[in-house]
Amino acid sequence: MQRATKIVATLGPASTDAETIDRLVVAGIDIVRLNFSHGSLDDHRQRLERLHEASRKHGRTIAVMADLQGPKIRIGKFAGSKIVLKPGQRFILDAECTLGDSERVGLDYPELVDDVVPGDILLLDDGRIVMEVQSVQDAEIHCVVRQGGELSNNKGINKQGGGLSAPALTPKDMEDIQNAAMLQVDYVAVSFPKSGADLRLARKLLGKAGSQALVIAKIERREAIDNLDDILNACDGVMVARGDLAVEVGDAAVPALQKKIIRQARAMNKFAITATQMMESMIHSPVPTRAEVSDVANAVLDGTDAVMLSGETAAGEYPVATVQAMARICYEAEKSMDPAALDRHFLDLVFTRIDQSIAMAALFIAHHLKVKAIAALTQTGSTALWISRLSCNVPIYALTNDIRTRYKVSVYRGVYPLMTRYQGHDRDEQLFEAEEELIRAGAVEVGDLIVITCGEPIGQPGGTNTLKIVRVGEHRPA
Structure with a gap:
């Protein structure tokens, strides 16, 4: 059994040198995150060069995510760098203040004055400081x-209950979309989207920049919960960004929302990433807390495609140990999942597309025949995505000759990308090439039973319409 849940690791000051990046690749990262809130374009480019070198060295496919900063509303600076506030104290957020003191501080978003009314609650520093608006x-x-x-x-600064009017894509984000396209990233995460329109704009800007990167919606605003269907229809995947989301909706509401978001994403054939403080204590500790172990395991049991590390690998003291610990937790959690639940899922499913029907048939057959692997021959990765929406504990290999699809599928739960070299139009030759590639990768052996899905006519674009049950090595093309 392989680990199905993917691991996203943020690169930063603690994971910049070539040795650490190499060890992270060996430890099992599947996707790296470039946090565009920090670091220069040259910093990101240098880390990617080292990542690509380590990936080639170890024969790993590691995808790349660019995470846009978004409209993070912040206070300005203080004359003495910091102050101490006491309950009951009066304090002013002043859009025209240049350097703050014990009575007031500036704002990097002057429009905040138009977004609040008396009685609103403002939460500063991730909710550590709470203020009530008295007047504007x-x-x-x-x-x-x-x-x-x-x-x-x-x-x-966050407003309890949401309602801030700041647009999801700032001028910096629009510039960073150009940078992401130049770096040839595989995914772009949009921060603080309020509706599907924010994601459609990001996709349009990516297209203009020559990028086909998948668009991820970070769910961290109250409005995003209210518009979840619209957002899911407009994006390729979602990130449950629990930090800002918890500040806006209240921390007690987040666990149930996490389950809802993941469940709804999977039902709509989108991938889901669970993020924020998953292994936070390992920034300074070589072992996770029991609560963190349970948190990661529960995300796996919820059906998340990937779990994400932020400060733990970007700035922590134990980046490699953190990835190793997360990998162990995911693996153990996956072993406890009930494969019999798959049959219950099929009771309520209705299929209207041939390619989706083939994907679900492959999943059902793989589960009941106990095959060694599912091989999805795919140009776009869609079949592999559909198969991965339900779990049967059978690895799914996405075999493609499209380099973009190879990295695109890296985030899908239980899906492992393999490149094929066959360019002809003969089905038997293509299936034989798929078998040979699976054997070369160590995924199967001669005599193993596998399920293969593909589209016919071979070599022409179009949906998957063929399923074949194969005994590896039994037939060779004439």
Whole structure:
């Protein structure tokens, strides 16, 4: 049994050198995240060069995600870098203030004054500081501190319950979409989308920049929950970004929302990534807490395609150990999943497309015949995606001659990309090439039973319409 759940690791100061990146590849990362909120374009390019070198060395397919910063609303700077606020204290968020003090601080988003009214609750520094709006006077938001503490430069601001009007794509994001296209990333994550329109705009800008990267919607606004169907229809996958989401909807609501988002994404044939503080303690500790182990395992049991590490690998003291620990947790959680649940899923499924019907038939046959592998010969990766939406504990190999599809499918749960070299139009030759590639990869042996899906006529674009049950090595083309 291979690990089906994929691991996303953020590259940063702690994972910039070639040795650490090489060890992360060996430890089992499947996707790297470039956080465009930090670092220069040259920093990202240098890390990618080292990643590609390590990937070639170890024969691994590692996809790349660019994560846009989005409209993160922040306070300005203080004269002394930080202040301490006490409950009941009056404090002003001043859009015209250049350097803050114990009474006021500036804003990097002056439009905030138009988004709040008396009685609104503002949460600063991921909810560590809580303020209630008392009045709005010109460029000033007068507040009273409800929960105090230390407040330092450039901390973020959220409005409890959502409702901020900031657009999802800022001018910086639009520039970074150009940079992402230049770096030839495989996925672009859009921060703080409110509706499908934000994702459609991102896709349009990517297309203009010459990129076919998949678009990921980061679910971190209250409005995104209300518009989830629209967002899912407009994107290729979602990220459950639990940090800002918890601040907007309340931390107690997040576990149920996580399950809902993953379930709905899978039902609509989209992939899902679970993120934020999954192994947070391992920034400074060589072992995770029991709560973190349970958190990662529960995300796996929820059906997430991937789990993501942020500061743990970008700035932590134990980036490689963290990936190794996460891989172990995912593997053990997957072993406990009930394959009999697959039959129950089929009771309510209705298929209207031939290619989707073939994908589900392959899954059903693989489960009941106990085959060694499913081989999906695919140009776009769609068949592999459909098969991966339900789990039968049988590995799915996406065999493609399209380099973009090879990386595109890397995030799909239980799907492993393999490149094929066959370019002809003979079905038997193509199936034989698929068998040979599976054997070369160590996925199967002669005598193993496998299920193969493909499209006919061979070599022509179109949906998958053929399924074949094959005993490896039994037949060779004439």
